[in-house]
Amino acid sequence: MQKILQICERHSLAKPIFSENSLYCMKFGPVGELLKKFLCHEWLHANVISSEIGVFPHYVSRSDAGHTIHDLKEAYEYVRNLNSGQLPFGVVVETPNLCADKYFEKQQHILDESEKYFYPKKCTFLKTFMFVAPSKATHFYYQWQRHRKMWWRKFSACPSRFVLSDVQNNEKNQSVHIQANFPWGSQNVETLSYWTTADQDLAIRTVFEAKDGRKKVTPHIVESTLSVERAVFTFLCDAYDETAFAGLPREVMRFHRKLAPFKLSFSASASSSSAGEELNQLAVYLTKQTRDSGISTLLLPDLVKKSLESQFVRNDELGIPYTAVLNDTSLKNGIITLRNRDTTLKEQVHISKLREYMEKILKNY
Template identity: 25%
Template structure:
C-alpha cells in the first residue's frame, strides 16, 4: 500500500495496515443515552473550536476526537504543554533515578513491518520504467522501501539502545528509568495516512524478581496522577489488558482508561516486558547488561506509554459542565464552563477594564500584566479588545475558555487601588487591593497543585 503526502516524501508500510479502535466502542459502555452522548460530543467539539483549543475544520476535529495529533489553537497548545510538563514532573518526582533522553524520530531500522519515509522522485522514477516486468517493479519498490529510514511508532527501542550507555550513570545499579516525550507515528486506520500522536514514555529497568511489583507501583502512580487533575475522578480507571491483546514480548499489561461519552479509550498502557527485547537489542551479550543487584541476571523492562493528545481530549471532556442559570431578565440560560484544573488551565486570569478613563486604565492593566508575566501567571489581555462587550458576555466567553479568574480594573482602582476579581468556579465577585492580586493567584494555583 502506498500513501502519499503533500511534500516530497511519502510514507509507506510494507504490510497491510492495522486498524485502530479509536471509535469502535459500543454505546452499551456509556452511562448516558446515545443521543445525550452525541450532544455532549458535539457541544465539546464546537466549544473547542470556538474557544481556540482546536483549529476549525471537519477533518481536524475528527483527528482531535480520535485522540491523535491535530492542529491545535493557542489554548489547546498551552493545555497540551501544561499536561506534558506535569507528566514529566510526575515521573521524575514519584521515584528516584528517572532520566530524560531524546532519540531520533527516524532510523535505518531493518524491520520489515515499519512505517518508512520514501522520497517521491526515486519512486516516480521506478514507476516510469515501462520496460520492467511486474515482478521487477515490485522488487525495485521493495528494495527502495527497505533502504528508506523508518519512523518510530513508540519510544521503546530508543530507550533500550540507551540502556548500556546509561548504566555507568547509575553505577550499574537498578532500578532506574529513561523517559521521553514527542511525536510518534501510528499506522493508518484505513484512511491511507499514518497519524501523528504526542506520546510519553517511561521505560523502567528493574531486577527480574521485582518487575511485577514495579508494574503495580506504576499503575497506582499513573492512575493517581490522572485523577489528580480530574473534575470527576471516577471517569478515570484501570483495566487489565486481555492476554490475547498483549504484545508478543509482554507477559502482563494494564491500561489507564477514560470513559468518554462513546465509551472507554486508553490513555496509558503499562506492560511487564521481561528481558527478551533488551537481549535482542544487544544481540544476546548478557555480560553488557548485568547490573549490581547481587545476581548475574539481565534486568526486566516495565514500559509506560501514554497518548497525551487523547489526554487533552479526556480532560476537556471531563471538565465541561453545562449548568442552568438565570440572566438579568430572569430568563433561563445554559452556562457552559470548562472547569479545568488550575495547573492545567491555559489561561489563569483575564484582565479587563470597566468604566473610567480608558488610557489610564490601560496603563494600570499593562503594569499588572507585566507583574503576572514575571510571576509566570498566564494572562489573557482582554483590555485590548476594541469591540464593546458587556461583562456578562465576557464572563460567558472566559468561562468557556476555562479562565480561572477575571480581574476588572475600573475608575475605582485609580482612586483607591481596589479592583474586582471574579471566580470561574463560584462566579463570586470579590474586591481586592491591586497589590494583593498577584500573590492571591500564585497561592491559589500552588495550593491546587498540592491537593
C-alpha cells in the same frame, strides 16, 4: 461531541483534520498549543522531576525510532553508568509525528462517531521505561498503575471518570489500560505494560544487564505509553460542562489550573472614558507583573468595551480559572475583585498582593 468541537474551534483550541474519511491529525490553535505544552510539562514533572528514582529524558527526532527496546541501548547505557549500574532507574522518550495505526488498533474499526476523534493517524507519543530488579518488579508495576491513574485523576474535572481496565496477559507481557469513561463510552488513554528482556537474544540481554545490590541481573521493564493528541482531547472532553446561569445554560471549560492555557484574565467596567483608560493602564501593569512571575495571563484590548458578563462568558469558555475585575473603586483604594470560574464566588485582593496571591494558588495542585 459537536458542542465540544464547536467551542474548540471557536476559541482556537483544536480542530480535527480529516484525510480520506479518517482522522489524519489534531491541529492545535494558539490556545490549544498552550494546553498541550502545560500537559506535557506536567507529565514530565510527574515522571522525571518529582520521581523517587532516577529517570532521564531521551528525545528522538525520527518518527521510526525511540519506541522499542532496541532504540534505547545508547540512552540505557548512559543512564545505567550515571546510576552506578544500580537498579532501578528509568528513561522517558518523546516520539513526534509517529504513524499511530499499529498502536491504535481500533482505528480501522470504529463504529461510534464520537470515538474517531481519539484516533488520529499522526501522533506524538510519550513513553516511560522503568528498569526494575526482577524481585521488585511486580510490586513496582502495581505502584506505577496507581501513580499513573492518580495523575489523570488529579487534573480531571471528574476524577472518578478515570479507572483501570482488567489486566490482559499474553506470552510476552502483561498490560493494563487507564480508561476515561464518557457518555458515549470508554476510551483507553494510557497503556501500562510489564515485561522482561528474557525473550530477547543474548546480545540484547547482555547490553541490558545491571546490578541489584551486588548481583548482575537482567531488569524487568515497566512501560507506559500515551499519545499527546489523545491526552489533550481527553482533557478537552473532560473539562466541558454546561451550567445553568440565570435560567439559561452556559458553556464552561473546567480545566485544572495547572493545565489551563491562561490562568488569569482581566475584566473591567468604567464610568467614563478617562477612567477606562486608567483601568486599561492598570491592567497592563498587573499583567506585566503576573507574566514576569511565569503566570500565563490573558489581556485583551476590549477590556472596558464589553460588559462584564460577556467577558465572564468568554473567559469561562476559555477555561480561565480566575478573572481579576477592575472598576472605578480600584483606582481609589487599590482593591480588585478576583472571580473564581468554578464557584463564581468573588474575593477582594489588593493590587499589591495579586501576584503573590496568584503564585500561592497556582503553586498547589
